[in-house]
Amino acid sequence: MNLPQNRTRLFEILAGLLATQLIVFGLGFYMLHEPTRIAESQTQILHTQLDDAMTLYAQNCSVCHGLSGEGIGATPALNNPALQTMAYEDLTKTIARGRFNTAMPAWSREDGGALSDYQISELVSLIQSGDWNETRDRVVNLGLAPLVPFTTEADPALLAEVANLPDGATLQTAVTLFAANCVACHGADGLGTGIAPALNDPLVREKTADELTRTVTLGSAGTLMAGWSNVLTTEEISALVTLVQRWDEVPTGILPAPNVPIATTEESIALGGQLFSQNCSRCHGPEGQGTQRAPALNVKAFLTDTGDLAIQQIITNGVPGTAMPVWGDRMTEVEIQAIVGFIRQWEATAPEVAVPAKGGGGGPPWLRNNTTTTTTTAGQGQSAQATPQAQGQGQSAAATPQGQGQGQGQGQGQGQGQSQQTTTPSWWQTFDWSILLLIFGVLSISFTLIFMGFESLRNRPKIKPPEK
Ligand code: HEC
Ligand code: HEC
Ligand code: HEC
Known part of the structure; x- marks a missing residue:
C-alpha cells in the first residue's frame, strides 16, 4: 500500500462517518420534532375545519338553531355544555340521521341529506370546540341571520x-x-x-x-x-x-x-359605511344629514318610526316617482342589509331635527348630471317594483314552523344545505422538513458507497498477461 491509497481510504472512512452522523442527527431531530409537528398540523387542520363548519352552520343550521347556537323557540341550543362532552359518535349520529319525528332532519348523504361525512365531522368539531361568537359573525356576514319571531299578525x-x-x-x-x-x-x-x-x-x-x-x-x-x-x-x-x-x-x-332588527357585525357596519359614502352621501349627505336633493336619514323621527326591514325595502325598491333610485338591482341583499345596519347605528345620536348639509342642488355641474342619471334609473326601477322583491326580501329568515312542537315534519329542512367546499391544508403546511435531512444523509452514504466501489475497481491489482 502506498501513500495516495491510504489517503483515499482515510477519506472514505471520514465520508462514511459523516454520512452516519447525518443520518443519526436527522433521525434524532425528526424524533424530537415529531410531537410538536403533529400537534401543529392538528391545530391547523382543526382551524380549517372550524372555519368550514361555521359556514356550514350558517347555511344549514342557523335557520333553526339560531344565530349563535342559542336555539330558537322549541329548537334546542347547540352551544350547550352537555353537547360538548357528548360522545363523538352519538353527536355524529344525531346530525347524520336526524331525530325521527321531529323537525331535526337527517343531513348525511346516505340518509338523503346534503352533507358529506367529512362536513358532518366538521360540524361536530364546531359544536364541541368552536367559537359561537365567531360563528355569529359568520352567519351575519353571510346575510343568513334568521328572523325571530317567525310569525306576524295579519293587518x-x-x-x-x-x-x-x-x-x-x-x-x-x-x-x-x-x-x-x-x-x-x-x-x-x-x-x-x-x-x-x-x-x-x-x-x-x-x-x-x-x-x-x-x-x-x-x-x-x-x-x-x-x-x-x-x-x-x-x-x-x-x-x-x-x-x-x-x-x-x-x-x-x-x-x-x-x-326584527337586522343583525350586524363590525365588518358589516364598515361595509355599510363604505357603500353609503360611495352611493348615498351625494344625495343624503356624508353623515346622512340630508341635502337639498334628498331628506335626512340621520334624524330621530325617521329612525324611530322606520324598522330595519322597512328601510331595507325602501333601499331595495327605491321610491317610485322621486330621485330615490332602486338599489336592489345592483346591490346584493347582504350589501343592502349592511347599509341598513350602518344607518341604524346613527339612532343613538341622531338629532331631533335635521340640519341639511350645504351645497345640495346648487352643487357643481357633474353632481347635477349625476342626479339626472340616477333619476332615470329610478324610473326604470318602477317597473322592477312589480317583481316580488318587496317585503320579505332579504329575510334570510326561516324557522321551524310553528307546529314543530307537535312533532311535525320529519325531514323538514332537509337538503337546504348548499353543500360547501371544504379546504384541506396544503401539503407544505403539513410537510415535515426534517425528512429532507434524512434524504440528504441517505444520499451521501450511497455516494460514499459508489465512490468506494469505484476506487476499489480502479485500484484492483492488474493481472499481467502471462509472458510467453
Ligand atoms: C328545520 C329545523 C332544524 C334544522 C335546519 C336543524 N335542526 Fe338540529 N334540531 C332541530 C330540532 C327540532 C331538534 C330537537 C330534536 C329533538 O326533539 O330531539 C334538533 C336537535 C339537534 C341536535 C341534538 C341537540 C340535543 O340537545 O340533543 C343537534 C346536535 C342538532 N340538532 C344539530 C344540527 C345541525 C348541526 C344542523 C345543521 C346541519 C341542524 N341541527 C339543523 C331542528 C333543526
Ligand atoms: C339621486 C339622489 C339619491 C341617491 C343617490 C340616494 N337617495 Fe335615498 N332618497 C332620495 C330622495 C329624493 C328621497 C326622498 C323620496 C321621497 O320623497 O319619499 C330618498 C329617500 C330615501 C329614504 C327614505 C327616507 C324617508 O324619510 O322616508 C331612504 C331610507 C333612503 N333614501 C336611503 C338611501 C340609501 C341607503 C342610498 C344609497 C344606497 C340612497 N338613498 C341614495 C334620493 C337619493
Ligand atoms: C321552513 C321553511 C318553509 C315553511 C315554514 C313553509 N315552506 Fe313552503 N316551501 C319552502 C321551500 C324551500 C319551497 C320550495 C320547495 C322546492 O324547491 O321544491 C316551498 C314550496 C312551497 C310550495 C310550492 C310552490 C311551487 O312553486 O310549487 C307551496 C305551495 C308551499 N311551499 C306552501 C307552503 C305553505 C302553505 C306553508 C305553511 C303552511 C309553507 N309552505 C311553509 C319552505 C317552507
Whole structure:
C-alpha cells in the first residue's frame, strides 16, 4: 500500500462517518420534532375545519338553531355544555340521521341529506370546540341571520276587507294560518325570502289545486318544505291552497314582515359605511344629514318610526316617482342589509331635527348630471317594483314552523344545505422538513458507497498477461 491509497481510504472512512452522523442527527431531530409537528398540523387542520363548519352552520343550521347556537323557540341550543362532552359518535349520529319525528332532519348523504361525512365531522368539531361568537359573525356576514319571531299578525283592517271577497271567510282563515306557519319562510305577503320561493306569484297561481295540495300536504323532498299533513287539517290545507291561487285578489300589506332588527357585525357596519359614502352621501349627505336633493336619514323621527326591514325595502325598491333610485338591482341583499345596519347605528345620536348639509342642488355641474342619471334609473326601477322583491326580501329568515312542537315534519329542512367546499391544508403546511435531512444523509452514504466501489475497481491489482 502506498501513500495516495491510504489517503483515499482515510477519506472514505471520514465520508462514511459523516454520512452516519447525518443520518443519526436527522433521525434524532425528526424524533424530537415529531410531537410538536403533529400537534401543529392538528391545530391547523382543526382551524380549517372550524372555519368550514361555521359556514356550514350558517347555511344549514342557523335557520333553526339560531344565530349563535342559542336555539330558537322549541329548537334546542347547540352551544350547550352537555353537547360538548357528548360522545363523538352519538353527536355524529344525531346530525347524520336526524331525530325521527321531529323537525331535526337527517343531513348525511346516505340518509338523503346534503352533507358529506367529512362536513358532518366538521360540524361536530364546531359544536364541541368552536367559537359561537365567531360563528355569529359568520352567519351575519353571510346575510343568513334568521328572523325571530317567525310569525306576524295579519293587518286587522285589511283582514276585515278580505271578508267582502267571494268566499272571504276561507281566505281570512288562510291568511291567519299563513301568518302563523308559512310567513317565516315564504315572506311577508307571500313574496318569498332568501330561503323559500314566492307563493304570491303568477307562475304559482297557474298550478292546479291538486298539485299545490300535494306539495303542502306531503312537502317537497330534500328541501325545507315539510309536509303539513300532521299539523294542519285537510280543510286548512285546502284554504291555504285557495289563498295561494287567489293571492292577486288579496290586498297588499295584509301580512307584514316581522319587525326584527337586522343583525350586524363590525365588518358589516364598515361595509355599510363604505357603500353609503360611495352611493348615498351625494344625495343624503356624508353623515346622512340630508341635502337639498334628498331628506335626512340621520334624524330621530325617521329612525324611530322606520324598522330595519322597512328601510331595507325602501333601499331595495327605491321610491317610485322621486330621485330615490332602486338599489336592489345592483346591490346584493347582504350589501343592502349592511347599509341598513350602518344607518341604524346613527339612532343613538341622531338629532331631533335635521340640519341639511350645504351645497345640495346648487352643487357643481357633474353632481347635477349625476342626479339626472340616477333619476332615470329610478324610473326604470318602477317597473322592477312589480317583481316580488318587496317585503320579505332579504329575510334570510326561516324557522321551524310553528307546529314543530307537535312533532311535525320529519325531514323538514332537509337538503337546504348548499353543500360547501371544504379546504384541506396544503401539503407544505403539513410537510415535515426534517425528512429532507434524512434524504440528504441517505444520499451521501450511497455516494460514499459508489465512490468506494469505484476506487476499489480502479485500484484492483492488474493481472499481467502471462509472458510467453
Ligand atoms: C328545520 C329545523 C332544524 C334544522 C335546519 C336543524 N335542526 Fe338540529 N334540531 C332541530 C330540532 C327540532 C331538534 C330537537 C330534536 C329533538 O326533539 O330531539 C334538533 C336537535 C339537534 C341536535 C341534538 C341537540 C340535543 O340537545 O340533543 C343537534 C346536535 C342538532 N340538532 C344539530 C344540527 C345541525 C348541526 C344542523 C345543521 C346541519 C341542524 N341541527 C339543523 C331542528 C333543526
Ligand atoms: C321552513 C321553511 C318553509 C315553511 C315554514 C313553509 N315552506 Fe313552503 N316551501 C319552502 C321551500 C324551500 C319551497 C320550495 C320547495 C322546492 O324547491 O321544491 C316551498 C314550496 C312551497 C310550495 C310550492 C310552490 C311551487 O312553486 O310549487 C307551496 C305551495 C308551499 N311551499 C306552501 C307552503 C305553505 C302553505 C306553508 C305553511 C303552511 C309553507 N309552505 C311553509 C319552505 C317552507
Ligand atoms: C339621486 C339622489 C339619491 C341617491 C343617490 C340616494 N337617495 Fe335615498 N332618497 C332620495 C330622495 C329624493 C328621497 C326622498 C323620496 C321621497 O320623497 O319619499 C330618498 C329617500 C330615501 C329614504 C327614505 C327616507 C324617508 O324619510 O322616508 C331612504 C331610507 C333612503 N333614501 C336611503 C338611501 C340609501 C341607503 C342610498 C344609497 C344606497 C340612497 N338613498 C341614495 C334620493 C337619493
